[in-house]
Amino acid sequence: MATTEAEVERVRELVASIPRGAVVTYGDIAAAAGLSTPRTVGWIMRTDSADLPWHRVIGASGRPAAHLASKQLARLAEEGVRIHDGRVDLRSARHDLMHSDAVPPDR
DNA sequence: CGAATGACCGTTC
């Protein structure tokens, strides 16, 4: 399989390292984890999201998946994330993965 | 192996 445990671990670390009141986009995670496409991130979330704060992971549209949207927004709002009429305020809630402790493989 | 599916992204109209 292409996706190795290391890649999955990388994504998990990043997601788990997201501070309370902050969110990240799939594309950012994929880039920070060294993955090729955000699709892989979505796959990981779907398969192994039990131990991860998946509610802090949203799409680039500032809006999570339809099935989770309601819960995500409610939980994020509880953490102090700025919600803009059902949309997450990426402008200030977007967490900088590259500036976090979790450092990508090649950097 | 080929086709279909999916927690996506970027560009364009």
Next chain:
DNA sequence: GGAACGGCCATTC
């Protein structure tokens, strides 16, 4: 800001 199209990648049947 929103809808439509294409692309990219991994999984499953």
